[in-house]
Amino acid sequence: MANRRKAPSNLNALPMLLQESVYIGVDIGKFKHVAGFISKTLLERHQHFEHCPAFVFEQSREGFRAFVERIRSYCPLEHCFIVMEQTGHYHRPLLHYLLELDIPVYVMHVQNRQGGILKTDKRDALGLANHLYNQLALGVQVENKLQVVRRAVPPSEAAAQLKGLMRHRYELAIEATQRKNKLTAICDELFPELTQVFKNPNLPTALDLREKFSTPHAVATASLIALREVRKKSYPSETQLLLLQQLAAQSIGTKNLARQRGLLLEQDLLIKEMRLIQEHIERLDLEIAQIVEHSREGQILLSIPPIYPMYAAAILATIGHIANFEDAGHLKAYFGWAPKRAQTGVSFDRASLTRGGSREMKKVMYLVAWNAVKSETEWASLYKRLVPRLCTYDERTQTYKGKGKAIGHVIGRLITLIYALLKQDDEMLSHLPPGTEPPEPILYDPDLHKSHRNGHYRPIRKEHATNHIVQVEP
Template structure:
């Protein structure tokens, strides 16, 4: 392993850049990373960004130290800017290390390579450095938003805790759904009439009955005393027990003994697995609820009527830090709810949602908005006014068609509100002196929302760009 003294000897021939910015692109790998260095002086010396210097370092603390020492050989750390792609989880360790040093780190979506181009890690790293130089130093704008860089800010304490927990919950929910689907399929084959009495064959009571009496024959032969062992309070009722026994005696389920035996074993194991997953989900959701309740972001989000603790946890974990977003439009795009308009003269004009953004947050915001219009909220009143204006009335069906437009409008308002409240609290905390006790966060006020809707509007933020909590609905 190369020592610090040996590295300093190697760095002696490098040009120093005391009065200019150094732009660094990092190509992320599983075990090693490649950093490309670019500046005005380096471009003048090497003529083309492809020929500028690069540095390979390992995915380890010693490798990260070597990378920082190489930067310091060119210029002070305050003059460097670093760009890396978001490649799964391999970039996270380096990103956290650099943020701990208060270095300005930028991230970008994974870039698509041009066909026919010679691909090397060095070229990729220097290409990223060139993008950073072009956008920061030269101020060039990019037509494709996927090529736009953004400053990486460390996530809030709540976001750092919730990110892994919400991901694990998502996996547990998927696994539990798989078990339920298999148990439903077994019930359909073993005792298809079961759902005439128990609508959900995977409910707690239904699983208890299926575990104790796995076949229709077992249910038909059981006494009333034996059946009552699975009873919880007054459920199932005596009438339901009688009905299930009658159906069991006439069931069309499989009668093959070998097949029945294998289904019973599979059903028993699946029930045990499902209960374990449900137990883990309960523990996880309890912990998530505690984190949301204690965090400022959680208190702000749960003050909005349709947002519960789990929805709030998904939003916090996805955002990380609201400082990563310049305005509500960027947050809408990140959530997958930004409209894209395609227009050609007067013959073609269509608006659709972007396919980019977080798939999970697209679902979450849809559910939040759907819940909002079912409750007694200002969004429900707005939705009722928007449907006749934005939707087509089908005379034959006697109903409005295309209500998704109105619901999408509600989602846009909700995201704007979320951004305004979180951004205001973020800016407030950044202005506080170290050690100062922060004031309570600004919560959602339904009375203020109603006044805004009736025309008495006052902006939440009076300095700089105005991010409104509630836009006029008229």
């Protein structure tokens, strides 16, 4: 029996005779990437997806060009589909490069590798390509949503600007909190009685006092005129300043001079760092507010009463582009507010939130909902109607328990409204002829919201010239 010759795996041995689609998985690395190629013909030739060809290229423009040329040797660029995992930031240069060429790119969560098998970059790349081939070409459905591939859509102009700014602001806020905690600890050791006058020892006036009169002895021996120069307007009052001097004279703070010198140096540096961080945060807030107010998506979000510029910026930076989400349910899941139900027969039935989603957006939407229910909006009316229906009344305390369920419903409807407004604006812009000046964005109208809640619903029509959207309130 003649020996069966193994098909060559190099690309030069396979001329471009096919006009079929080629599915490519890219295993992302820090300096080099590995691409695996799969198609119907390649699978027939190599028998198994792990034996299909692969290509290694560098994380550079020359490497990206070589990768694209290798794709062209297989098929036209419009016939290829590429998938990659979202591994930190290393995949972004390649993603942006491919999107500029209008190549369909899909992304997916980082996958858990099966234990007990040899792990190589080529195997990982071909495994990704096989995932893409199964879902796009064969229509295979996966039970685990983390294995679903999603078409990558370039972020909007506002989202592209806000993403980095919001991430930096979030990091600065964390650093500011860390320094506040350190300054509080130093105050507790150096001059604990300060909090009897300044409830918050990290307020600007308190920090000015701590910087100029760094020890209890300096405060006790200072003149009232010198202490008055530190205060803002009439705070602290004359009585409070006298009390502060009395407390400083009898302070139980550390008297060890060596320890005091260390604490004073650390306190001085922390105060300067705090002011620098606050200056940067204020500059970021100004820039972020301007981006939101001058963007179409920002104007739409700001028209919803409980959404402030910083919340709108967080939403835009998180979603990137509304086309990334098929429906409002996917947006809820991405924000971490999708319900999950567990049921077994008739003895167990419980609903809760999924653990997935963005942690930052889960907090942001919670704050948005609380601002909504505390103000005179339709969301507050909805919350008041839902509390008696969804919560348990406690006769002893004369209050309702479990109000989080009502808040969750409000958040769900807010996310649905956000999706409807942004999706409608995106579809309207996509149908405009090139070069056409886009009309004003369609905004949220609280009067229409109220009329719809009362049963007077009218579907939005193209011939309407109104600048507001109809929102359904069941």
